[in-house]
Amino acid sequence: MLNKSSANMELKVKLTNKYALVTGASIGIGADFSRQLAAMGCNLVLVSRSEDKLQALADVIKATYPVNARVIAMDLGEPGAGELLFHKLTEAGVRIDILVNNAGLGMYGEFSGQSLEQIRKMLRLNIDTLTDLTHLFLPSMLERRYGMIIQVGSLASFMPGPLYAAYSASKAYVLSLGESLNRELKGTGVTCTVVCPGVTATSFFDAAGQNNRYTLYQRLVIMQPADVASIGLDAALKGKPSVLTGFINKLQVFVLRFTPRVVASFMAYQGMKLR
Ligand SMILES: NC(=O)c1ccc[n+]([C@@H]2O[C@H](COP(=O)([O-])OP(=O)(O)OC[C@H]3O[C@@H](n4cnc5c(N)ncnc54)[C@H](OP(=O)(O)O)[C@@H]3O)[C@@H](O)[C@H]2O)c1
Numbered sequence: 001m002l003n004k005s006s007a008n009m010e011l012k013v014k015l016t017n018k019y020a021l022v023t024g025a026s027i028g029i030g031a032d033f034s035r036q037l038a039a040m041g042c043n044l045v046l047v048s049r050s051e052d053k054l055q056a057l058a059d060v061i062k063a064t065y066p067v068n069a070r071v072i073a074m075d076l077g078e079p080g081a082g083e084l085l086f087h088k089l090t091e092a093g094v095r096i097d098i099l100v101n102n103a104g105l106g107m108y109g110e111f112s113g114q115s116l117e118q119i120r121k122m123l124r125l126n127i128d129t130l131t132d133l134t135h136l137f138l139p140s141m142l143e144r145r146y147g148m149i150i151q152v153g154s155l156a157s158f159m160p161g162p163l164y165a166a167y168s169a170s171k172a173y174v175l176s177l178g179e180s181l182n183r184e185l186k187g188t189g190v191t192c193t194v195v196c197p198g199v200t201a202t203s204f205f206d207a208a209g210q211n212n213r214y215t216l217y218q219r220l221v222i223m224q225p226a227d228v229a230s231i232g233l234d235a236a237l238k239g240k241p242s243v244l245t246g247f248i249n250k251l252q253v254f255v256l257r258f259t260p261r262v263v264a265s266f267m268a269y270q271g272m273k274l275r
Pocket residue numbers: 023024025026027028029030047048049050051053074075076077078102103104105106125152153154155196197198199200201202203204205207225
């Protein structure tokens with residue numbers, strides 16, 4: 001189905017013959033990034049663990065738009081996953097023009113009570129694989145003087161995140177890396193943009209261990225994934241260093257500038273407690 005965001009993006013820009021790699025494409029924000037890129041004429045490589053969901057999305061995309069959509073099912077939280085994916089695509093002769101590092105996982109709860117193995121796996125997905133893919137695909141983009149990299153950060157990138165401590169720290173890394181790269185890449189024809197969603201209606205919170213229960217704060221500010229993807233693509237096409245999705249999220253980060261971090265941490269803790 002062509003939703004409003006896809007239609008708007010289609011009018012704005014054409015990416016015919018380009019190839020985008022979207023990680024975490026099976027559902028949520030990644031699926032919307034994929035649909036909207038396809039609406040602009042972009043071929044796709046869709047990656048996540050769920051082959052059936054990826055294939056179903058690829059089938060709908062190919063039936064709706066004149067683009068190619070390949071599927072690669074793999075666990076990007078495994079050590080060396082980024083390199084493995086890069087080599088698979090290189091061997092298949094697929095040249096990536098647009099890299100959307102969207103796959104990410106949250107972990108809700110007190111840090112001390114969480115499994116260290118799970119924390120390590122989350123950090124491999126949110127940090128290591130994102131870094132590896134960026135580093136591996138960048139040289140050929142620079143050679144061709146064309147490329148667009150989207151890193152999916154979070155509102156959590158901007159503040160301490162009690163009850164999402166390790167997750168928030170991983171997203172602070174994503175923001176810092178992406179904004180730094182945006183500066184380093186000026187004039188090369190390649191851009192890097194960090195897209196920072198606030199609370200978005202996906203299965204993220206379920207996967208993070210909130211069991212589909214939203215806090216009061218989350219219920220008040222929630223956005224739709226199609227809108228997040230649309231705002232993100234718009235910012236990336238303009239080569240912006242980063243973008244926060246939605247007015248309330250922007251307002252929060254503006255207020256944070258004048259807020260001591262200890263106060264921000266207290267507020268975040270209150271906002272994340274399930275009642
Ligand atoms: N939703 C929010 O409120 C929110 C807020 C701020 C930032 N974000 C960020 O937005 C991004 C997308 O999240 P979402 O909200 O769309 O969540 P989602 O609906 O849970 O989607 C997560 C995607 O990542 C994939 N994924 C998870 N673990 C993976 C692994 N080990 N290997 C490969 N793929 C994996 C999932 O597919 P499989 O299960 O098939 O592997 C799925 O496609 C994440 O980086 C998240 O941190 C979300």
